[in-house]
Amino acid sequence: MTMLAETQNLKIMVIDDSSTIRRSAEIFLGQVGYQVILAEDGFDALAKINDYHPDLIFCDILMPRLDGYQTCALIKKSAKFRNTPVIMLSSKDGLFDRARGSIVGSNEYLTKPFTKDSLLKTVRNYTAKAE
Structure with missing residues (x-):
């Protein structure tokens, strides 16, 4: 199975203050062989980014201390x-949120809530370039 071999090297960080969202993402991504790094908030993520060098980052918008935009x-x-x-994660699907996300890069x-398919499709869109 070649896809699994390709996915094992990819590290994906999921930053979300919801343990349910972190766990779901970890299961969905882990099932196909990605290495998953979890962070509870922006500060936690910034500390881990230097250690793990993720290939892709999912970041919740509404978090305590340091929000997703920051x-x-x-x-x-x-x-x-x-x-x-x-990739910004949000339960709000507003134009303002999308625009603000674009502004911060x-x-x-x-x-x-995302589905396994939407999560994996998003990962593939970005990691296909990296492989």
Whole structure:
């Protein structure tokens, strides 16, 4: 199975203050062989990004301490990680949220609750370029 071999090297970070969302993403991504790094909020994520160098980052918008927009902006300001795709996660599917996500440099916007298919399709859109 060649797809599994390709996916094992890919590291995907999921930043969300909801343990349910983190767990769902971990299961969906782990089932196809991705390495999953979980973070509870922006501060947790920023500490882990340097250690793990994820290939793709899913970032919740509404989080305590450091929200998703601030987290994304900090990632995109980093010379080391500015080219890492960041996908915003939100339960709100508003034009304003999408626009604000674009302004801070996010690559895409995924509405929660996401399905396994939508999550994996989004990953494939970005990681196909990396493989």
